[in-house]
Amino acid sequence: MYSQMIRQSVEFIETNIHEPLSLSILAKEAGFSKYHFHRIFQKEIGVSASEYIRYRRLANAVHMLLYTDEKIIDIAFYYHFESQESFTRSFKKYYQIPPGQYRKLMSKLTLQREEITMKDSQLLKGWNLSGSNPFHYEMAIDRKNVHKGKASGCLKAIQPSASQDFATMMQQFKADKYLNKRLKLTGFIKTKDVDISCGLWMRIDDRLGDVLQFDNMSNRPITGDTEWNHYSIVLDIPKNSAVIAFGVLLSGNGSVWVDGIRFEEVDEHTPTTNMDFTEELLDEPVNLSFEEWIEH
Template sequence: MNYSNTTQKTISYIEENLDDDIVIDELPSLIGYSKYHLLRVFKQETGKTIGEYIRHRRMAMASLMLLDSDESILSIGIIWGFQSQEAFTRAFKDIYNLPPSKYRKIMRTLLIKKEEESVEDRNKVEKWTLSGSNPEIYEFKLDPSEFHTGKQSGLLYGKKETNQNHFATIMQGFQSNTSKGKRLKMSCFLKTEKVYKCGAWMRVDNKTGDVLQFDNMENRQIEGTTDWNYYSVILDVEEDSEAIHFGVLLHGSGKVWIDGFQFQEVSKNVQSTNILEVNPLPESPGNLDFSD
């Protein structure tokens, strides 16, 4: 998995204690890193401060409770660390642009409407394409009941019997113009259930469609059942590039939930994960008489 041990341990601790009082100043000693290192690495890799991450995760869980339970807004706010309904409402509006009561009413109405739609319409996910060896036996749809941040995640899974030779990917592409000459980091959060193997991927192509850079996490595949975690791919976008494609690949059976894609430029000091090795030709021929 391509994220630092610092970030991995911090996220795991936060997720395990999300409904408890997490004191950020105590995290360095609990995680085992200096405060400066912890705060710098976490913000660099996730794009959020630790406080922002905790706040977004708690609001995500609160929003789920608003949809799935009849608990009062005050009770939900108290569960997620707020002393009053007013404080909870202010924090909720900062992220969702709606007060909790209105969010509950609107989202429940939308969910009812979605259940009434046809399967074909419900499974269309804007901008994303489902592809692979056997896309007809896989399904990709939105899942409002499981997410890392925001309101819903994407869910990719085998809807029929699958084996290790089957695979599917959700993907999209965009022009590389604004990223040429840069080292680009794509990151996302993934959660899995009984997957054979899966991973995020990114590819950089030139104008003739040749692959210049590629990584599909083949050397660090996700297997089995895992909770939400952070993954990234880092590639150089060369000057002769034309397009960048990315997505998530699922081999065989299981389910993978996908959320929070981000792209950011990183320093050339950050190691690339490109798995396409360029082997230059030797300066001269050798072993011409087969004696070596």
């Protein structure tokens, strides 16, 4: 029930990442007490708001280290670290080496890696490229647009795509460990020039390949240009489930980045997002003589 509010808070953080940010500011913006905001943010995102701000500032700092000539102390102050020493301590916690050494080691390596086009989906461990016309798309590792850590996954159209074209970078795994449980898929997504839609998706199949549960965010699509934000899907895993498939879907043209994907078991108080097509079924057949019509 708080997902939309948390997305608004994440958007506020991303927009003001180089401004002073505190729990009080975020809670006031969201219209909650500090304690209540802290609790729901951590439950939804998996880390506290302060920890989230810290690693997002560090990810932005990495971008400046690799793609600008700004001094380390200026980068530290720009992202509101108290000193270069405190910036270095935080940086080493996430990246294991000091920022200056990171800049020297990674700059040339990053540029070399960006020149590699990952057309072979087997190069991206664990992920497969699929869709209606996958040769119009490519998936790759991106070390420039990153939400946390050193890389994100990217899916983009490399040829003009028709409205019916789509592609997905996806994985699938056995459902055995999650039978009779409710599973929540979350991830951070960023988009550019998406003209139709994109989003996370998850599908639960039985051993015959029949779909038991499904959601592709078609009722809440992501379009256009968006900064990193948090999205989720919640599905039940029935006892006869065999396969859990998931990924990020891009319809039409544009680019989508995905990072920080995780799964967690949730209880019945977390509503599912399953697209129940059975609700559209009629109780019995109608208009079998073809003589009835809809009056306007």
